[in-house]
Amino acid sequence: MPEAYDHNQIELKWEQRLRDPSLYRADPSAPAPKYYVVEMLPYPSGRLHMGHVRNYSIGDALARYMWMRGYNVQHPMGWDAFGLPAENAAIARGRHPREWTISNIAEMKRQMYRMGFAYDWDLEITTCEPEYYRWNQWFFLKMLERGLAYRKKAMVNWCPKCATVLANEQVIDGCCWRHEDTPVEQRALEQWFWKITQYADELLRDIDTKLAGGWPERVLTMQRNWIGRSEGSEIDFTLEGSGEKIRVFTTRVDTIYGATCVILAPEHPIAAKLLDETGRARAKQMIDARAHKGPGDLEKDGHFTGAYAINPYSGDRLPVWIGNFVLMEYGTGAIMAVPAHDERDFDFCKTHGIPIRPVIRPLDGELDENPEAAFTEDGIVERSGEFSALSSAEARRKMNQCAEREGFGKAAITFRLKDWGISRQRYWGTPIPVIHCAKCGTVPVPESDLPVVLPHDVKFTGEGRSPLAEVASFMNVACPQCGGPAKRESDTMDTFVDSSWYFYRYLDPKNEKAPFDSAIVAKWFPMDQYIGGVTHAILHLMYSRFFTKVMRDLGLVSNDEPATNLFTQGMVLGHDGTAMSKSKGNVVDPEEMIEKYGADTCRLFVLFAAPPEKDMPWIEASVGGPRKFLERVHRFVVRNSDGTAPGDAAADRRALRKLHQTIRKITEDFTNRWHFNTSIAALMELINDLYADEESLSRSALDQISPTLVLLLAPFAPYLAEELWEALGRKGPVFRQRWPSYDDELAKEDAAEVVLQVNGKLRGRILVHFGASSEELEKAALADPKVQPFLSGKQVTKVVVVPDKLVNIVVR
């Protein structure tokens, strides 16, 4: 009896032997085509979770397969090491974020080694190290130079009890995460923004021209919606009295003769001027209420300012309101309300007693004088002066021309996409490299002074201003321009900055002169494959795309997009089919599973349980299947590794045929759609067949089958593959061997099985030689004893023959 499959003994042995990162190194001088595959880097939260195991098992299988296909594979890993949890740990447990983060990284790296992921660890990057984040700062300065970075007042969540700014994820049901009964307020703070909107058009266009086909359609749709381009008009309404202009954005200027009021966002600067004290209190109330907005919709609320504005087309005198449903961040922060032709306006005007004036007639009907609901489709314009009787589309065109001619408006395009607010009132992030000088204003830190190093000794109370603001030695600095006393910026950068370009830095991680060497990047970019969770479909990927375009415009890279292909894997769910969470108690710890079943089994299960793009539940009872399979492979290879074997030609033929069918199947799965669940199922079928014929196989057949089987297993269960490769007396490592090729002739069945149907129902099957003629098949089918009873007393009206496959006899 051969020794049993002892996963711990095998895996720990090979983990040690295969530790050298140079084994996984790409060879820059190799003539082989490059393949750059990156899995989204983890946040070092403490331990690997099943989502990581899945993500990295997919990427690892792919990297190993591509190596075996002879590609020059680059496969790095790193740490998204800045972020809020580290700071929370500091507040809750008094551990320094740095120490907490570094020890988490060590732990997770140990786990990744244990899993046997094939990374070139010499490329490792850690975003919280000054060697990395200094280039965030450098990019910030470049953005500033190019006018892509600017400062403006923006609203933040504010907890009055902590007297501190809250991140969105710290706001729970509109209240502070630490004070559940304290509603969050909105406060305006000077913050830094990056002008991603300057690239809105290109970001949108390249979705179709550069990404379609290589990125999941779902992600592209989300990005298109997020960018939200919409064409319309901007029109000035003149305030009665002051003559000040209120500019509104509308996509339906054709309805403007139906406007019955103008509504400003409560934050609108003009609103502050028009409102009295009560009005301003109402505005503040609306702003705060919006922050608490839970899943339930907010009631439409409004307040009349007392002012009137003139419709430039009709001359109508319209009341000016503020309304809680008008967003300052979108369009111009002001709208014209056309209740007859917009549902929201209809709602608003109904509740506030504002008149409704229909001006669009449906193409196939009459103008509804007393509408019960808004008619929002295009139609024929009526009661609109010189524009009457035009179609909506034509009216919009003419009205835009008119606005431009008269100087009170123009055609305009608005994006939903907003500029990227990168300021965080946090400690554990990249310090923003600017200095505030009373004399010179906002002064960038000179490039030669980078990095602006995050100070180590900081108090974490979770209260008060940003922690950095309290560190005098950090804050007080001489102004780089005038040398006078000045203060550093105390905000740090959003951690999405770190993850927007890390895949470039991997290629040249130790460069001290530049973020990376452009020549090296040019060789490897764009990434051939990027793999991660769909949760990052919008923000991370949009910011990464933006960064790439900025880097291109800086002359650093020549690619327009970071990745040609994106793959989004599904989530790993608990046994109850819902997302794993501590509160539900359905969390499965990968390390426990590795202990119990082995890393190879974990990988295999996570790839086998579902196709990789789908969510999959972790059902421990099912893990035994892949485990048993590995045991069977181990047993088969070990006990057949030498000695004589009887040899039965028919059994050999069967086994080799199945072997070649399996190679073909797995090769196709890798090429087409990554359905590794079916690849592994094919391997299971193969081993099942081999067991059935084991006694009869010849020595020479076994000598072909076993090594090939091991090679096929290698991308999915690398540890066992190494062990068996060695047991077969081969020189490793196995993931640097050639992927086996298949022979279609050998894979071919001896005879074609043809299905016999009568009226589309299966009645029998026959074996025939391949390429049998339709006449032959028809004759055989009509004569078949299983088919005959279904023909008696019936008239054959038609016979459909699909050669080598099927005969369908149609009877009446």
Next chain:
RNA sequence: GCGGAGAUGGCGGAAUUGGCAGACGCACUAGCUUGAGGUGCUAGCGGGUAACACCGUGGGGGUUCAAGUCCCCCUCUCCGCACCA
């Protein structure tokens, strides 16, 4: 509300191009093996029937010799966005 994805045995899933529904695995049942077993092996396993017939891929219609797959209508589930003017 808008947009996207999906619904197949007790469970996870397979069927890639309109051509045998349920591959592979789990669970379950029976037999053999074992001193014993969370072991190994063999067989069975959609419903239905003594066996056939027949029924069966969320529901209803349609196209076709043939539909899980194509078309129309409906229901439900998940995800994203959600007053975007």
